[in-house]
Amino acid sequence: MKKEQKIKVGISLGDLNGIGPEVVLKTFAEAMMLDFCTPVIIGSVKVLNQIRKELDVELSLHGIDAFAKALEGKVNVLNIWKENISVEPGVETAEAGKYALESFLTGVDALKNEEIDALVTAPINKANIQTEAFKFPGHTDYLAQELTGDAxxxxxxxxxxxxxxxxxxxxxxxxxxxxxxxxxxxxxxxxxxxxxxxxxxxxxxxxxxxxxxxxxxxxxxxxxxxxxxxxxxxxxxxxxxxxxxxxxxxxxxxxxxxxxxxxxxxxxxxxxxxxxxxxxxxxVNYTAGLNKIRTSPDHGTGYDIAGKGDADHSSFREAVFTAVNIYKHRSEYDVLTENVLKVSPRKPGGRGRSRNEGGRKYDKNS
Missing domain, CATH: 3.40.718.10 (Isopropylmalate Dehydrogenase)
Structure with a gap:
């Protein structure tokens, strides 16, 4: 029997000077996370290792140059930056906004191209991310433009x-x-x-x-x-x-x-x-109504505690679990609905009830 492939979750890093990288690293430093998904962090192994060492987070990162090369059981990092980047915790800079935007846009393209199954976004600064090409008040508005559905x-x-x-x-x-x-x-x-x-x-x-x-x-x-x-x-x-x-x-x-x-x-x-x-x-902040799955934590960049190692990664971890849960529920629902339509082609309004109708949360311990 063919082994079921784990859900591939893309991770955009958000503002490098905020707590985004910290909550991402802390989340995947928990070994159990790799039992539920294959993460692909979009950024730079070099930059993340620098932050990881400063925060004293024990974690092995696997660098790749394409989403298709992500390995199960590894914390993959898609290297999209080659240049040296200055990380200044707690400081709002144009440079941090530039790289936050690049990480996010790469993730959205990957969603559209089905290179990842879901996208989890770390917090951005809505001010320093603005450019001539990106004039949106946040992630949600851009996703509404790029993806199908009513966000x-x-x-x-x-x-x-x-x-x-x-x-x-x-x-x-x-x-x-x-x-x-x-x-x-x-x-x-x-x-x-x-x-x-x-x-x-x-x-x-x-x-x-x-x-x-x-x-x-x-x-x-x-x-x-x-x-x-x-x-x-x-x-x-x-x-x-x-x-x-x-x-x-x-x-x-x-x-x-x-x-x-x-x-x-x-x-x-x-x-x-x-x-x-x-x-x-x-x-968790979930962008509902779209043809693709995106979640994020319920907090912002946290400049006031950035770089101190004090950020709580619970919400980001829940954002990952929620993305996995939704992907599984959605896949089951779509299969069941398709089967109902095949059995009753003259009743397209028939309900495809999920066997998880009670809203059961995906068991992290299974």
Whole structure:
């Protein structure tokens, strides 16, 4: 019987002067990680060995010059930089932004060309990564342009999933961007993601209101009454289990989020503040809705602790596990769906239920 090939996970290093390289090295210094995937870190063996020695991380790195040469059981490093690079922990530099961008773009190209199965991105600095050719507020927006599908920022932890109607949008622009079309599209994306990527057969979703107290019957604002509520009624008529809108100020504190498979927040801070309060250090940022898989940790560059060896790599490790989990769930779902269509060609709407319908997390100890 042919041995099953391990999932190949590309790793972009993020800002070299931040904690990205540290959390990457610490993650793969754990020998068990190689039981679940074949990592390919995109950068430079020379630079990583320099950082590794300064942080006193015991790890053997295997240099390669092509993704196809990655070996199972090794921490592979795709060498894309030949020049000497000055690493200055905690300092924002144009040079660090340049190499962070090169690592990320190489990873995205590899995803598109199916040279890797998933991409996990270490944190970037959104300011120093900007160029004439790259003018995006973050990873997600670029991925949305380069890949197929409707991208959604989805924060994921063991007990909580929070998606966003709007993400990197100025507060003054939020209400104008939330339309019936956007709500419908985002709920559809989230619904399919929960089924296909997390193995949840009949997702139950909660939507948070736009205004405080869901507008208090129009006293504080009428967007919830005029936009959210009528749209949700139409969506529920299609059979989807979607409730709301809920007042955001009490939704998480009351524990109501535990009654749902996922929560859809109206804007960035409404969703990410409670998520990071409840799951910081264990959470993962997943770009849902695309034809390829990308995850990242739930933190930033961490300039204040860079180079000190104090960075917690738990979130990055979870980002790797989440990418592996999603790849496995998605592959199973697609095979089962294809088989259903073959058996019942006249019923293309038939459900392909994953045998992992309960949303079981991939067992790290198996």
């Amino acid at each position: 959604m920022m989805l924060m994921v932890s063991e007990s909580l999933k929070v998606g966003l109607l709007t993400d990197h949008v100025a507060v003054k622009e939020i209400s104008g961007k939330i339309t019936p079309e956007l709500i419908t599209k985002k709920i559809e994306t989230l619904y399919v993601t929960l089924q296909r990527d997390f193995g949840i057969g009949k997702p139950k979703i909660a939507l948070l209101g736009i205004n405080p107290h869901v507008g208090d019957n129009g006293v504080i604002g009428d967007e919830d009454d005029k936009v959210l509520i009528p749209t949700l009624e139409k969506i529920r008529a299609t059979g989807k289990v979607v409730y709301g809108p809920y007042a955001a100020d009490s939704f998480f504190g009351s524990g109501n989020y535990k009654n749902f498979d996922a929560v859809l927040a109206a804007y960035h801070d409404q969703g990410l503040i409670p998520f990071k309060t409840l799951a910081f250090g264990k959470g």
